[in-house]
Amino acid sequence: MFKGKTAIVTGSAKGIGYGIALLLAKGGANVVMGDFDAVTNENAAKEIEKQTKAKCFAVACDVSKKSDVNDLIRSAIDKFGSLDILVNNAGIYPFKPFMDLTEEDWDKVIDINLKSVFLCSQAAAKAMKDGSKIVSISSIAAFVGFEGLTHYCATKGGINGFTRALALELAPRKINVNAVAPGSIDTPGSSGVSDEQVKAMNQAIPWKRMGTGEDIANAVAYLVSSGADYVTGQVIVVDGGWTLR
Numbered sequence: 001m002f003k004g005k006t007a008i009v010t011g012s013a014k015g016i017g018y019g020i021a022l023l024l025a026k027g028g029a030n031v032v033m034g035d036f037d038a039v040t041n042e043n044a045a046k047e048i049e050k051q052t053k054a055k056c057f058a059v060a061c062d063v064s065k066k067s068d069v070n071d072l073i074r075s076a077i078d079k080f081g082s083l084d085i086l087v088n089n090a091g092i093y094p095f096k097p098f099m100d101l102t103e104e105d106w107d108k109v110i111d112i113n114l115k116s117v118f119l120c121s122q123a124a125a126k127a128m129k130d131g132s133k134i135v136s137i138s139s140i141a142a143f144v145g146f147e148g149l150t151h152y153c154a155t156k157g158g159i160n161g162f163t164r165a166l167a168l169e170l171a172p173r174k175i176n177v178n179a180v181a182p183g184s185i186d187t188p189g190s191s192g193v194s195d196e197q198v199k200a201m202n203q204a205i206p207w208k209r210m211g212t213g214e215d216i217a218n219a220v221a222y223l224v225s226s227g228a229d230y231v232t233g234q235v236i237v238v239d240g241g242w243t244l245r
């Protein structure tokens with residue numbers, strides 16, 4: 001499905017990003033994996049290569065830093081000769097009540113979750129051929145409020161607005177720009193939740209279970225495939241029906 005294509009996935013060392021990198025590699029893409037956590041990311045790339053025989057290349061980077069982002073994009077071109085797919089997945093969600101939030105807390109979440117999407121998308125769009133694909137991982141937190149996540153909700157709402165505006169700007173080049181908004185997904189990042197909280201959450205989800213990295217990867221794989229060539233500026237919610245009520 002993605003044979004001969006090169007994809008960059010950020011935040012690929014674990015969780016949803018790992019699931020996306022694995023599925024794209026299964027589809028035959030060369031995958032450049034960008035993550036802060038160099039050791040876990042190297043191991044993840046080796047594991048995916050073993051499972052899929054696709055070519056994976058791990059790059060240690062902080063997606064909120066312009067020089068790291070430029071190196072990440074350049075390494076895809078140097079290693080594989082082109083860049084066809086960008087998946088902006090890296091993100092953090094540190095819970096903190098609004099009244100306790102410091103300016104540093106706010107800036108960190110904005111930089112890692114939102115500024116990174118600007119930096120990566122702009123650097124990628126400069127390197128990409130016409131007809132390439134950009135997908136960002138948003139959240140249902142863009143549509144419903146979560147206590148303790150004002151900064152996070154702001155970044156995910158920001159990604160949705162950014163996605164629509166960039167889709168318009170890149171339409172003349174037929175570069176599709178879309179987002180996926182996951183509900184509650186079982187990942188290392190969300191593992192701080194107690195069994196009680198998981199039970200309560202599952203009750204609220206019509207599908208009666210948390211999502212998996214693969215659930216999100218399947219939506220991303222659709223959006224970066226030729227089957228979605230006429231889909232742009234959209235945010236696809238993948239949440240087992242949670243936000244329907």
Ligand SMILES: NC(=O)c1ccc[n+]([C@@H]2O[C@H](COP(=O)([O-])OP(=O)(O)OC[C@H]3O[C@@H](n4cnc5c(N)ncnc54)[C@H](O)[C@@H]3O)[C@@H](O)[C@H]2O)c1
Nearest residue numbers: 011013014015016035036062063090091139182185187189
């Ligand atoms: N898990 C959920 O329930 C859920 C729900 C909605 C949206 N999301 C979104 O999905 C994305 C992935 O979430 P997850 O649950 O898999 O998280 P996770 O914590 O399990 O994994 C995130 C990965 O991103 C990397 N990362 C963090 N900061 C980085 C930086 N500055 N530069 C490069 N890499 C960095 C981490 O090292 C880690 O490997 C995030 O954008 C998150 O907001 C998650």
